[in-house]
Amino acid sequence: MKKALFAVAAAAAVLSAGAPRDAAACGGALWEERVFVPKPSPPKLVAQAEKDLEGGNPRKALANASSAYGDLAKAEPGADNLKNRALRISALAVVRSKGELKVAGQKEATPQERLAWAAKKLEALSAKAPDNPTVEGDLGEGLAAAGRDLDAYGHLAKLADKDLLGTAEGYSALSRLQFAAGLTSKSAKSLARCEAMASDRAVCGLAKAPEKKVAEKAKAEDAKKGTAKPGTKFDPAVFAGDLKI
Amino acid sequence: MGNTTIRPLAIWAAAAFFAAGCDKKTPTSVDAGPPVPISMAPKEPVGDSVRGHAAIEKYECNRCHAVEGIVAAAPQKHCVSCHTEIVEGRFVAKDPAKTAEWKASVHDLDVAPSLIAVGKRLRGSAVVDYLMLPHDLRPNLAANMPRLGLSRSEARDIAAYLGATSEEDAVASGDPSAGRKAMESKGCGACHAFSGVAALPATPPVVAMSAKDFSAGKRLAPDLRYARDRMTFSKMVSWLRDPRGTKPDTKMPAIPLSDEEARDIASYLVKATQEVPALVPFRRLPPLERKVTYAEVDAKVFHKTCWHCHAEPDYAIGDGGPGNSGGFGFPARKLNLASYEGVAAGIVDDKGERSSIFSPGRDGTPRLLEALLARHREEEGAANGPVRGMPLGYAPxxxxxxxxxxxxxxxxxxx
Structure with missing residues (x-):
């Protein structure tokens, strides 16, 4: 008897869970017309992912790209341009999240390892499209995030010299690298370009972080040498040995 | 000695200076005057028709025009047939919603003049001049002949292939004032503009025309101010007497005209005093002080006008036109205006190197802006230098x- 009661209660629970919130047109029947919402096509998902990335939402961008292609963690650039675009988005999403985001199917890794993965994918994409400034700019940004400053600088500075660098993030990375190399006026110019291009100036705030770091380091060094003077400008040559460039 | 060396140089320089100045002088009016012997010596050397055939294929004239002896471009590359199918609702896209969307935005380039029997109608020199410097010949047609990258020699070859080699003519023998009256009574002004003279009344043509033919005919009707440059007197008379006998696919109706009336009209076209409209240079508006974002420029310019040709096909999600792979004799510039980064990535220049579309041109104006301004000068018929006006062949x-x-x-x- 108890079993029967449980069965009825369970059945009622199942049926009530499936009941429509609004009574169906057919007299309060216990079923509803479920609207089938088709999943957006991969081209639309990828296009949306690109917009998400441009809009400063790498998490959503990665989700949409992964929804279009589930195997991006192991994917290599190939003949499918749409998939290449999805791979680019996933790599840049990882870069712009500072390695916090994990691509579906990726094994456990540190943020630095994820950034290295992203840089590798961007390198592979760049090798497929050697004359594409957009891809090269992405690569520069990815290499900078992965700590490969010298390689990053080569790509980003070349593009910026020709006014072909197309992202605020790219200029932000370049500004940081230029500052670290002591190219302060170029760094300021890159920062200005970043700020002009960015929809969110926080993107360019990244460029200021090393400035502070280096300035603090300079101050500390000066204090150690006993040469610190209020208002003394930082001489990057002093720290050339510490820089990766 | 020194003086004798310098003097001829100075004279030569002065002569060169004044000659250059004379070339640039723009006449304010054109008066053909009374008895004009319009038997002209050929202005252009005659081109080579075999090379002309090759040039027509190279510059893909068959993407818009019907050309005798040249197969029409494939449907997906044929601008006019694709646009016509969209306008008429016959185009079948993978996504039917796209067809409806395109139908709402495609308004022109669904008709283009055919190049049939060009030699029976036009002067060779006029064909060459027009190919080298296309202008707004057909005021009711939104799209124009684009300024292609052809050389004058190639233009001559194309004219030769089209049979437009003759400049020989008879003396204009009709009565211009009777011709003007005949044009008014026959309803020529229903379709044709004749700028530079008193406006022709837009009375309906004296022959019945279907609405479709009338619409197409009106859009293709050239401004008659150019008739004297384009046609010889004798060709004008033949054309007026029997348009379809001259060019079977023409929309120009066969207006009942006696030989005398046709001569009178041709005489008016040749001799009427035409005021040359003063060239009003395009006036730029001062830059806006409010913030302008890429999203706004994309919505109002790039996506609306440029994307059809300058976008990477796989970015266009089925909305791509000819793509970005070159065409009409132009190499692929690889300009992708479908995204912010793409815009920043520039073009492949004549040297095969990537360069920014924002880099300063000759006078410091960014190249993108130069191209947009150049299109206005092309429409005005002004000589334009190396910068090609954009959008190519479309309204500025x-x-x-x-x-x-x-x-x-x-x-x-x-x-």
């Missing part, structure tokens, strides 16, 4: 659109 951007682009560039191209 409005002053407000150009202001938007200029403001965006001057503000540092914010996203």
């Amino acid at each position: 951007l409005t002053a407000e659109q150009i202001q938007l682009v200029e403001s965006w560039i001057s503000q540092g191209r914010p996203r």
Whole structure:
């Protein structure tokens, strides 16, 4: 008897869970017309992912790209341009999240390892499209995030010299690298370009972080040498040995 | 000795200076005057028709025009047939919603003049001049002949292939004032503009025309101010007497005209005093002070006008036109205006190197802006130098659109 009661209660629970919130047109029947919402096509998902990335939402961008292609963690650039675009988005999403985001199917890794993965994918994409400034700019940004400053600088500075660098993030990375190399006026110019291009100036705030770091380091060094003077400008040559460039 | 060496040089320099000045002088009116012997010596050497055939294929004239002896371009590359199918609702896209969307935005380039029997109608020199410097010949047609990258020699070859080699003519023998009256009574002004003379009344043509033929005919009707440059007197008379006998696919109706009336009309076309409209240079609006973002420029300019040709096909999600792979004799410039980064990535220049579309041109104007302004000069018929006007063969951007682009560039191209 108890079993029967449980069965009825369970059945009622199942049926009530499936009941429509609004009574169906057919007299309060216990079923509803479920609207089938088709999943957006991969081209639309990828296009949306690109917009998400441009809009400063790498998490959503990665989700949409992964929804279009589930195997991006192991994917290599190939003949499918749409998939290449999805791979680019996933790599840049990882870069712009500072390695916090994990691509579906990726094994456990540190943020630095994820950034290295992203840089590798961007390198592979760049090798497929050697004359594409957009891809090269992405690569520069990815290499900078992965700590490969010298390689990053080569790509980003070349593009910026020709006014072909197309992202605020790219200029932000370049500004940081230029500052670290002591190219302060170029760094300021890159920062200005970043700020002009960015929809969110926080993107360019990244460029200021090393400035502070280096300035603090300079101050500390000066204090150690006993040469610190209020208002003394930082001489990057002093720290050339510490820089990766 | 020194003086004797310098003097001829100075004279030569002065002569060269004044000659250059004379070339640039723009006449304010053109008066053919009374008895004009319009038997002209050929202005152009005659081209080679075999090379002309090759040039027509190279510059893909068959993407818009019907050309005798040349197979029409494939449907997906044929601008006019694709646009016609969209306008008439016959185009079948993978996504039916796209067809409806395109139908709402495609308004022109669904008709283009055929190049049948060009030699029976036009002077060779006029064909060459027009190919080298296309202008707004057909005021009711939104799209124009684009300024292609052909040389004058290639233009001559094309004219030769089309059979337009003759310049020989008879003396204009009709009565111009009777010709003017005949044009008014026969309803020529229903379709044709004749700028530079008193406006022709838009009375309906004296023969019945279907609405479709009338619409197409009106759009294709050239401004008659150019008739004297384009046609010889004798060809004008033949054409007026029997348009379809001259060019079977023409929309020009066979207006009942006696030989005398046809001569009178041709005489008016040749001799009427035409005021040359003063060239009003395009006036740029001052840059906007409010912030202009990429999203606005994209919506109002790039996506609306440029994307059809300048976008990577796989970015266009089925909305791509000819793509970005070159065409009409132009190499692929690989300009992708479908995204912010794509815009920044520039073009492949004549040297095969990537360069920014924002880099300063000859007078410091960013190249993108130069191209948009050049299109206005092309429409005005002005000589234009190496910068090709954009959008190619289409109506120029409005002053407000150009202001938007200029403001965006001057503000540092914010996203």
